[in-house]
Structures are given as structure tokens and as C-alpha cells.
Amino acid sequence: MxxxxxxxxxxxxxxxxxxxxxxxxxxxxxxxxxxxxxxxxxxxxxxxxxxxxxxxxxxxxxxLINTHGHVAMSLLRGYGDDLALQVWLQEKMWPMEAKFTGEDVYWGSALSVLEMLKGGTTTFLDMYDHMNQVAKVVEQSGMRAVLTRGVIGLCSPDVQKQKLDEATAFAKDWNGKADGRITTMISPHAPYTCPPDYIEKFVQVAHDLNLPIHTHMSETKAEVEQNVKDYGLRPVAHLQKLGVFSRPTLVAHAVHLTDEEIEILAANGVAVSHNPGSNLKLASGIARVPELLKAGVTVSLGTDGPASNNNLDMFEEMRLAALIHKGATGDPLAIPAMEALRMGTEYGAKSLFLEGxxxxxxxxxxxxxxxxxxxxxxxxxxxxxxxxxxxxxxxxxxxxxxxxxxxxxxxxxLTLDEERIRREAQAAFEGLLARS
Amino acid sequence: MxxxxxxxxxxxxxxxxxxxxxxxxxxxxxxxxxxxxxxxxxxxxxxxxxxxxxxxxxxxxxxLINTHGHVAMSLLRGYGDDLALQVWLQEKMWPMEAKFTGEDVYWGSALSVLEMLKGGTTTFLDMYDHMNQVAKVVEQSGMRAVLTRGVIGLCSPDVQKQKLDEATAFAKDWNGKADGRITTMISPHAPYTCPPDYIEKFVQVAHDLNLPIHTHMSETKAEVEQNVKDYGLRPVAHLQKLGVFSRPTLVAHAVHLTDEEIEILAANGVAVSHNPGSNLKLASGIARVPELLKAGVTVSLGTDGPASNNNLDMFEEMRLAALIHKGATGDPLAIPAMEALRMGTEYGAKSLFLEGxxxxxxxxxxxxxxxxxxxxxxxxxxxxxxxxxxxxxxxxxxxxxxxxxxxxxxxxxLTLDEERIRREAQAAFEGLLARS
CATH class of the missing domain: 2.30.40.10 (Urease, subunit C, domain 1)
Structure with missing residues (x-):
């Protein structure tokens, strides 16, 4: 009934x-x-x-609460797997994503929201482009979401300004909408895709709008090394210096951390979205989750985009979190089942700064x-x-x-038309291919 | 239809x-x-x-082909998880397993066969006790199986002889039965649970009956060290010396291997059943699968017993095999999807020495x-x-x-009464608890 x-x-x-x-x-x-x-x-x-x-x-x-993803990328699920990371990004993902229209994002997001709801995820964070479309799907579906326009700042000052304005407007417009089921964040994409002064502007907007910040951080070893080369600092110290941690902050991945960086995250109340499936598949490494938890950092779970996972099954992320850290550390008590379940629920809410x-x-x-x-x-x-x-x-x-x-x-x-979404998502992918 | x-x-x-x-x-x-x-x-x-x-x-x-397990242990799924390995074994698993009757093994195996068939596994290897009961379930279910009585030899010569005779009789009686769907192997449980002279007797029986050998090998670091201490050799050289590899052999786990050991396995055509889920959960470590495959060793996938996994989902084992070796080696091409699928199918058949x-x-x-x-x-x-x-x-x-x-x-x-099996398996577990 x-x-x-x-x-x-x-x-x-x-x-x-x-x-x-x-x-x-x-x-x-x-x-x-x-x-x-x-x-x-x-x-x-x-x-x-x-x-x-x-x-x-x-x-x-x-x-279940999925604290990091780019759900419209479901349209690229399985498109170009088992390639080296840079080949996959440069030859497969980026050219296709560049062609994404608002409608593509709508159907990709609808496909993912359907998958997540059917799989027991009730809240997700999404960082992407065309976020109005994602918000529309969330509104229709009855799901809860934290939405944020992820901005890559490797562009002219004019385009930078336009993107920041767009991200700001989205965050302002949609915060508290859909009966309060939608909240928003401010997202410079990553330290390696946004110049320092640009990141500082996001920090200012987050202060002005009283919103948390979400960003990618230290996903790969190469990106950490590049950060040191470019700015003389590892990503944690770099973001701290730019004032990011003066806001409630959730960082995605945080795979490559030193002991000192773990302490800084703990001291600043920075939450971590651990994405075990994506980190393994893209060979990024195994995050130091037992150490993070021990230091008092809030660690939650995210699927990342469905093109690098390749599903949105949070049960699988909980299981991976419970399993891989046992295997990697040699300690069968590393992450017990109850802790994994909390990472997928209670710590997820805490990571997204959601009350109740x-x-x-x-x-x-x-x-x-x-x-x-x-x-x-x-x-x-x-x-x-x-x-x-x-x-x-x-x-x-x-x-x-x-x-x-x-x-x-x-x-x-009960809220979305599954058959139509399946058909439209398939058509959207075929459309992207045809526009090659 | x-x-x-x-x-x-x-x-x-x-x-x-x-x-x-x-x-x-x-x-x-x-x-x-x-x-x-x-x-x-x-x-x-x-x-x-x-x-x-x-x-x-x-x-x-x-x-899908599951090349290592103890399926009746489904009765102990979730009983005493998240304990240190020795506590789990000594206080939870062994006391309960000691109470297993033939009927318990029947219902535990039926529960597992049901789970495996519904999940797309069509062939499994089982190494356990009360094997006539497992064979009965296989016969009724229509599934294909390679069955072997796993013998622990830490007992008196009389009991050793009795167990070996039982294992021999089972292997002889059931080989080729159930319209050829059942074949058998000979299984000394492991180098650390069978004295060397006892293992040699199994080798002789395997020669006499023209059957392959299956055994656990190098699952934990501690067991490798113990082998060196007791016999002056690591497990691979030890088993080779005892003549095991003179028979077609499938070893389970093989987590801790040197380069030289990988060469010996390859040179002797020894197949490996990789059990990623169990190895992670029990914190045994991460097997050197990319190196094994590169050396030409046939590597297939096993769930191990459902008490240490905790399910019999071979899709999950394929995914784990495809994911964890990428994460552990830093190479996103370590085990591509197609290789993982072959490990779960073609290489599985090869590991079990099944034709066709x-x-x-x-x-x-x-x-x-x-x-x-x-x-x-x-x-x-x-x-x-x-x-x-x-x-x-x-x-x-x-x-x-x-x-x-x-x-x-x-x-x-279509072949088993699911509702009855679910009820009887639950009752069997409650019976084991009550007989504490």
C-alpha cells in the first residue's frame, strides 16, 4: 500500500x-x-x-548519502574504459563532455537519480555544469541533493568572471528550494584547475552567501607534485593559505596525504569524501582512511561520476571502504561494518553540513x-x-x-518515468556520438 | 517460455x-x-x-565459474565479523563448524547453490567435509561442480588414515556423476595443516585415481614464515618437493609469492584461484595477480567461504579483481574488464581442468x-x-x-525449493547456536 x-x-x-x-x-x-x-x-x-x-x-x-559525483556523466558510462588516464580524459571524456547540452545533462542526471533512488541513496552531492538541469531532476524526483556548479578556471579573466557569476547565481537561486531538499555549495573545481587568485574569489563568495565549499583535492600523486612545483606547497597547505578552510569545506578524494596534512584537515574540520571505487579504477591509489578517521576527520563516501566507477551503488562503496583498508593495512579491524555504514549515512550528512x-x-x-x-x-x-x-x-x-x-x-x-528516462538517456548518448 | x-x-x-x-x-x-x-x-x-x-x-x-569455496559455511555468514582473524577462527568458526552435521552441510550448501545459480555462477569448486551432502545438492540443482573433501591432517595416524580413505572414496564414487556435471579432486587442506608425509599420500592417491590436486597455499604472511621455520622452505618449493605439482594442481589464494615462486608455478602449470574479497576482508593482503598473469599462470576467481566474503557474487569478484590491482599497482590497465571476465569464466574452467x-x-x-x-x-x-x-x-x-x-x-x-531452503538454513543456524 x-x-x-x-x-x-x-x-x-x-x-x-x-x-x-x-x-x-x-x-x-x-x-x-x-x-x-x-x-x-x-x-x-x-x-x-x-x-x-x-x-x-x-x-x-x-x-544512503553519496557525497561526491558528477551524475550526468552516466551518459559516458563504459565509453572508453581500460585506457590510460590521460588518453581516457583527453580522447574520450573531454571531447564528449564539451558537447553536452542542457538536455543531455537533464537526461544523464535523470538516469543517475533513478539509479540512485532505486539503489537506496536518498541524498547526493553533484558538482557539474548546467546545474539548473540537475536541480530540475532533483525537484521532480523527490530526492535530496547538495548541488554546486564546479568551475574550471583555466580560461580568460572574462570567462572566469562569467563562470563565477553563474556559479554564484545558481548557488543563490537554488539554496533551500524543492521544499528545502536542495542546498548548495561553492566549488572551484581543484587547485590544479583554478589559479590561486581565482580560488580566493570563490572563498569570498562562500563567505558572502554563507555557504560551504566543495573541491577536488590530492586525487593523484602527479597533481600533488605539480602543486608543489607550481606553488611551493602541497594542496592542503595551499588551500589553507587561500582561505578555503575558513569556510566549512568538503574535499573529494584526498588520496595522497602526509601525516601533517591529516592534522591540518582535522584541526580545520575539513570533511573528506572518500571515493574508493573511482580511486581504484583510475589507479589513483588507496586513501589513508583509517588514519583520517583516527585523527577525527569526518570521512564519508562518494561514487564519483558514473563514467569512472561505473555505477552509483553506495552499498558497493561501503563494502569497498570496509574491505580495501583491511587488505591494504593488514588489519582486519581497520574499518568495521558499522563504521562503513556510518560513513555511508551519518558521516555523509555531516560532510554535506546537513542537519537532521x-x-x-x-x-x-x-x-x-x-x-x-x-x-x-x-x-x-x-x-x-x-x-x-x-x-x-x-x-x-x-x-x-x-x-x-x-x-x-x-x-x-513512483516519481519519475523510468521507461522514458532509459530511452532518452540512450538517445542522448547516441546523439553525442553522432555529433562527433 | x-x-x-x-x-x-x-x-x-x-x-x-x-x-x-x-x-x-x-x-x-x-x-x-x-x-x-x-x-x-x-x-x-x-x-x-x-x-x-x-x-x-x-x-x-x-x-561464471567459482574456483574456491566452502559453501556450507553460508550458515555462519555474518556470525562474528570484524574480529581479529585468530579470535574469529578459534572462538567463532571452529567451535561452530565442529558441530556441523551432514544435514547442516546439506542446507548450508543448498542455500549457497541457490545463491550462486541465481547470481549466474554455473560451476563451483567446493572443498569441505560431509561432501556427500554437497554432491546431493549439486545433483538436485542441475549445477556443475568440482568437489573435494578437504583434509586437515593435524591428528593421529589412525584418524589421518580414516580421513584419507574417506576423501579417496568420495573422489572415486562421485567423479563423473550427475550426468558428468560432478568431477572430483584430491585435497590436503594446506601445507600448514598437513604434515609433509601426509601430503605425499594425497599425491599418490591423485596419481592412482588420475585426479588433480587442490590446496590452500600462502594465504597469509604468517603461514609462509611458519613454513620456512618448520621445513626450511617457502610453501611453493615445499609443495614442489612433495611432488604435488607432478599432478595438475590448483592452489587457492597464493597471496604471498616471490618472483621465483611465480616462475615455479608457471613452469609447472599450477593454476591459482584468486579470492580478492576474502583476502581483503581477512586482511591477508593483495595477491600479485598482474605478475602471475604476465608469467603465464592461469588465474581464476573464487569467493572462498561465504563466512569470509560474505556473499557468493562472482560479478563482485570480477569487479574486485579488475579494480584492486589497478589501485595497488597504480596502473589503470593492470586488469582490464575483458581479462577479469575471462578470469571468471574461461580461466576458471582451465583452473578446474574442465574441458568444454x-x-x-x-x-x-x-x-x-x-x-x-x-x-x-x-x-x-x-x-x-x-x-x-x-x-x-x-x-x-x-x-x-x-x-x-x-x-x-x-x-x-526451477530446480530447488527456494522457500524451504531459506527456512531450513535459518533453522540450521539456530540449531547450531542452540547446541552451543
Whole structure:
């Protein structure tokens, strides 16, 4: 049944509350409008008759939060894989991206939003161009998003100014829109694609609009070395010097860090979006996530663009985060399942500077998902947290709610026209090829 | 429709033939009884009226081949994760496994066979105890399997003899059974769990029965060091000295190898079952797979037991193999998608010394799967090999055939009673807990 009242109760559910002493409880969750107003083992006392949803066999988790991506790049998924990085970028990605129209971005984003919602992601960050189109998709889909125009500054002062103005206008126009589901950030693309004085202008805009900053940082070893060569500083000190960390900041990747840089990030409250799938596929390396977490840095998870991942399955990112750091450090306790799940939810919300999102507890936004646990690969029912991280996939997601509204029901999207999106996305890719 | 004739044609299909010049073709595949008799872009000339299967929207791949596991351990999936290895083994796994009855092994294996078939695996190797029960499940399920009683020799000579006799009898009784779908191997568990003279007895039995040998080797650094301490040799030289490599041999893991050891494996035609998921989760390390492949060693993929993985998703193992070696070596071309797919299919068959399995071509056994490509995460249709390895999961498998017979149809198993298996596996786990 589709819940149409604004107050309803889930019974017989199993819930990932992720508290230290009891991470999983069986019981009840009450939803009123866009909020969770009760969660617990006892049935809440209610005066009125209430709509009930039977949660038997379902495991309820906070909606997953994808903290770094360029979702319209789904149109280039699988286009030119297994090439050296520079060949892939220069001969495949950039020429095609240069041809992207607003409509391409719309259909690519719609394809990705569909994939993410069906896979249990309820919030994503997107840094790209034609952001009005991405915002439109978010508005229609019912999803939550943090949107930001990513600006590459390797151009004339005039074009730089135009791009900055555009990024500023977008951030201003869309912040708080779609019933508050959309917030915005300010994004100079990266230290190696934006001159220092240009980055300083973004910092000023972020101050003026009271918005956080998002940027790529230290993804590859080569880019770190180039930064030292060009500016005499590694990227962390460079960004600090330019004032970036005077704003709430989320950096993507942060693969190549020294101990000192980890300390600076921790001291400045800079959050990190760890993108394990993309970092492995592009051979960027393995980020020092256990050390970052130990230093107190908020580390969340991102898929990066679907052309370098090649999907938007946050279960896979949680699993990769839980697995690769064990393998790389030799410590089987490096990132336990519960920590990986927090990286995919609670720490995601924190990384995006979102209040009231990222966990299942009274007072939080009703962004949550249900996975069907009665499947061979999720049996026997030993440890649901472990199963969610080590065994499940995005295809196990049965239902998804955002802001208290159901957007996925038995795997079907209720807000977007899946068949049309699939057709249009394929056509958009073929159109890009034809315009070669 | 369920095909009931013994000669039928797939039309409008897209097929992973994996040849260098044209890895994917669109066209036709003809199946007669248990064999593929034609595959090509042109419709085959046929005199008679023939049953046709419309392959539109489906991508046909060789059935995936899982070359190392202990599938009954699914009963312990998620039981005691995120513990140090020795604590996990000594306090969780071993005490529970000691209580396993034949019935537990039956239901645990049935749960795993169900998971594997639904996920597109058509052949698996299993090394465990109570192997008659595993064989029974294989026979009923229609799956293909290489089965072997894994023997730990840290016991009295009497018990050693009894175990060896049992392993020998099992290998003799079941080789070639279930219409030839079951073959067998001889398995001393590992150099560190079997004294040298005991391993030599297994070599003799393998010669007598003309069977290959399967064993664990060099999974952890500690076990390699112990081998040097106990026998003055690293495991590869040790096994070579004991005559193991005089038989066709498949070793599981092989994480810690020197250049010289890689040469010995190559020179002796020893195949390696690479288990990336398990090696990461148990923090064993990252095997030198690119070097092994370069040296000419046949490297295939295994899930290992579902308690250390924690699923039997061979798509995930292919993806991990394709990803982690890029990240670990810094080379984005380390293991391309096509090589990962071959590791999961063709090289798997070669590792198990199976003829006529592992690829889609005329004359091969009709073991194949179809994945539904018309889904958001598998669009646009750029490169199907890339999509299968980097984007797909076991849940995308729509149909599965083994030996020309359909065993999975629209995700449902036609040969096993899924609901009963799910119930019995859960009950078996609860029974093990209750017998604590």
C-alpha cells in the first residue's frame, strides 16, 4: 500500500539505529509528515487510529548519502574504459563532455537519480555544469541533493568572471528550494584547475552567501607534485593559505596525504569524501582512511561520476571502504561494518553540513530505506549490519522514502518515468556520438 | 517460455564471445541437448521448424565459474565479523563448524547453490567435509561442480588414515556423476595443516585415481614464515618437493609469492584461484595477480567461504579483481574488464581442468547466463563487457542454463525449493547456536 496520510507507523520492523550498545532494534517507527517522531522497541502510545505498515522481513536503514559525483556523466558510462588516464580524459571524456547540452545533462542526471533512488541513496552531492538541469531532476524526483556548479578556471579573466557569476547565481537561486531538499555549495573545481587568485574569489563568495565549499583535492600523486612545483606547497597547505578552510569545506578524494596534512584537515574540520571505487579504477591509489578517521576527520563516501566507477551503488562503496583498508593495512579491524555504514549515512550528512539527516532517530528527517532480508545471500539472520555492508547490494532495496514521502515501492520509482528516462538517456548518448 | 525441446535457437541476442578482435557479437546461438552447436551473426540454416527464444535486451555470457569455496559455511555468514582473524577462527568458526552435521552441510550448501545459480555462477569448486551432502545438492540443482573433501591432517595416524580413505572414496564414487556435471579432486587442506608425509599420500592417491590436486597455499604472511621455520622452505618449493605439482594442481589464494615462486608455478602449470574479497576482508593482503598473469599462470576467481566474503557474487569478484590491482599497482590497465571476465569464466574452467566449459562457442557445453541490460545502471549501451564487469551485479541475472537445461528463469530457481531452503538454513543456524 502507498501511505497517503501524514502520520503512520511501521511495525514489526528491524531498524539500524547504529548506537554503540545496540546498533539494531526490532520494533516501531512513527513518521509524521517529513519527520521521524518515534523509534523504539515498544509500540508508541497513540490516541487515534493510525495507518500501519508491516515491516516484517525488512531491514530499515537511513537513506544512503553519496557525497561526491558528477551524475550526468552516466551518459559516458563504459565509453572508453581500460585506457590510460590521460588518453581516457583527453580522447574520450573531454571531447564528449564539451558537447553536452542542457538536455543531455537533464537526461544523464535523470538516469543517475533513478539509479540512485532505486539503489537506496536518498541524498547526493553533484558538482557539474548546467546545474539548473540537475536541480530540475532533483525537484521532480523527490530526492535530496547538495548541488554546486564546479568551475574550471583555466580560461580568460572574462570567462572566469562569467563562470563565477553563474556559479554564484545558481548557488543563490537554488539554496533551500524543492521544499528545502536542495542546498548548495561553492566549488572551484581543484587547485590544479583554478589559479590561486581565482580560488580566493570563490572563498569570498562562500563567505558572502554563507555557504560551504566543495573541491577536488590530492586525487593523484602527479597533481600533488605539480602543486608543489607550481606553488611551493602541497594542496592542503595551499588551500589553507587561500582561505578555503575558513569556510566549512568538503574535499573529494584526498588520496595522497602526509601525516601533517591529516592534522591540518582535522584541526580545520575539513570533511573528506572518500571515493574508493573511482580511486581504484583510475589507479589513483588507496586513501589513508583509517588514519583520517583516527585523527577525527569526518570521512564519508562518494561514487564519483558514473563514467569512472561505473555505477552509483553506495552499498558497493561501503563494502569497498570496509574491505580495501583491511587488505591494504593488514588489519582486519581497520574499518568495521558499522563504521562503513556510518560513513555511508551519518558521516555523509555531516560532510554535506546537513542537519537532521543521516540517522534513524526521533526528530530526524524521514529519509530511509528498506531492504528485503529474506534472500539467500542475506541468510541466516545473524548480524544485519554485517549483512548490509558485506553481503547486500543496491538491488536488495525494496522501498525508499525521502522527506517522509515514498519514492521507491517494491523497486519501482513512483516519481519519475523510468521507461522514458532509459530511452532518452540512450538517445542522448547516441546523439553525442553522432555529433562527433 | 521454458524450452522443452532438445534443439532451440536464441535470436536477437548479444553474446560475450570474448575473442580479441570482436569480443561481443549480436546474433544467434543454437543449442542442441547439452551443447552449443552454433553461434554467429548470421541466422544458421536449419531445415526444420525450431523453437526460438527472443534474446532482445539480454546479454549472454558464459556461466561464471567459482574456483574456491566452502559453501556450507553460508550458515555462519555474518556470525562474528570484524574480529581479529585468530579470535574469529578459534572462538567463532571452529567451535561452530565442529558441530556441523551432514544435514547442516546439506542446507548450508543448498542455500549457497541457490545463491550462486541465481547470481549466474554455473560451476563451483567446493572443498569441505560431509561432501556427500554437497554432491546431493549439486545433483538436485542441475549445477556443475568440482568437489573435494578437504583434509586437515593435524591428528593421529589412525584418524589421518580414516580421513584419507574417506576423501579417496568420495573422489572415486562421485567423479563423473550427475550426468558428468560432478568431477572430483584430491585435497590436503594446506601445507600448514598437513604434515609433509601426509601430503605425499594425497599425491599418490591423485596419481592412482588420475585426479588433480587442490590446496590452500600462502594465504597469509604468517603461514609462509611458519613454513620456512618448520621445513626450511617457502610453501611453493615445499609443495614442489612433495611432488604435488607432478599432478595438475590448483592452489587457492597464493597471496604471498616471490618472483621465483611465480616462475615455479608457471613452469609447472599450477593454476591459482584468486579470492580478492576474502583476502581483503581477512586482511591477508593483495595477491600479485598482474605478475602471475604476465608469467603465464592461469588465474581464476573464487569467493572462498561465504563466512569470509560474505556473499557468493562472482560479478563482485570480477569487479574486485579488475579494480584492486589497478589501485595497488597504480596502473589503470593492470586488469582490464575483458581479462577479469575471462578470469571468471574461461580461466576458471582451465583452473578446474574442465574441458568444454567456460566460453560461448560451437562445441562447448551449454552453460550460459543472460543479464538484463535494460536497467538504469547498465545504460547507455556503450560497452557490454565493461558494463558486465564494472557495473553489473549478480542480481542482474535473469536466466541461467547449465548443460543446456534452464535452471533459473526470470530470477526464479526451477530446480530447488527456494522457500524451504531459506527456512531450513535459518533453522540450521539456530540449531547450531542452540547446541552451543
Amino acid at each position: 502507498l501511505i497517503t496520510t501524514n502520520k503512520w507507523l511501521i511495525k514489526n520492523g528491524t531498524f539500524a539505529v547504529l548506537t554503540e550498545d545496540k546498533p539494531v532494534i526490532r520494533g516501531y517507527m512513527l513518521i509524521e509528515n517529513d519527520r521521524i517522531t518515534y523509534i523504539g522497541e515498544e509500540r508508541p502510545k497513540l490516541d487515534e487510529q493510525i495507518t500501519e505498515f508491516d515491516g516484517k522481513g525488512l531491514f530499515f536503514l537511513p537513506g 539527516v543521516g540517522s534513524l532517530s526521533a526528530g530526524m528527517k524521514a529519509d530511509f530505506i528498506a531492504i528485503n532480508m529474506d534472500q539467500p545471500h542475506l541468510l541466516p539472520h545473524t548480524d544485519f549490519i554485517s549483512h548490509a555492508v558485506y553481503s547486500a547490494s543496491s538491488k536488495d532495496v525494496e522501498h525508499v522514502w525521502v522527506d517522509g514521502k515514498q519514492v521507491i515501492k517494491h523497486g519501482e520509482c | 521454458l524450452i522443452t525441446t532438445n534443439k532451440w535457437l536464441i535470436k536477437n541476442g548479444t553474446f560475450a564471445v570474448l575473442t580479441e578482435d570482436k569480443p561481443v557479437i549480436r546474433g544467434y546461438m543454437l543449442i542442441e541437448n547439452d551443447r552449443i552447436t552454433y553461434i554467429g551473426e548470421e541466422r544458421p540454416k536449419l531445415d526444420e521448424q525450431i523453437t526460438e527464444f527472443d534474446g532482445k535486451g539480454l546479454f549472454f555470457l558464459p556461466g 566449459v567456460g566460453s560461448l562457442s560451437a562445441g562447448m557445453k551449454a552453460d550460459f547466463i543472460a543479464i538484463n541490460m535494460d536497467q538504469p545502471h547498465l545504460l547507455p549501451h556503450t560497452d557490454f563487457i565493461s558494463h558486465a564487469v564494472y557495473s553489473a551485479s549478480s542480481k542482474d541475472v535473469e536466466h541461467v542454463w547449465v548443460d543446456g537445461k534452464q535452471v533459473i528463469k526470470h530470477g526464479e530457481c
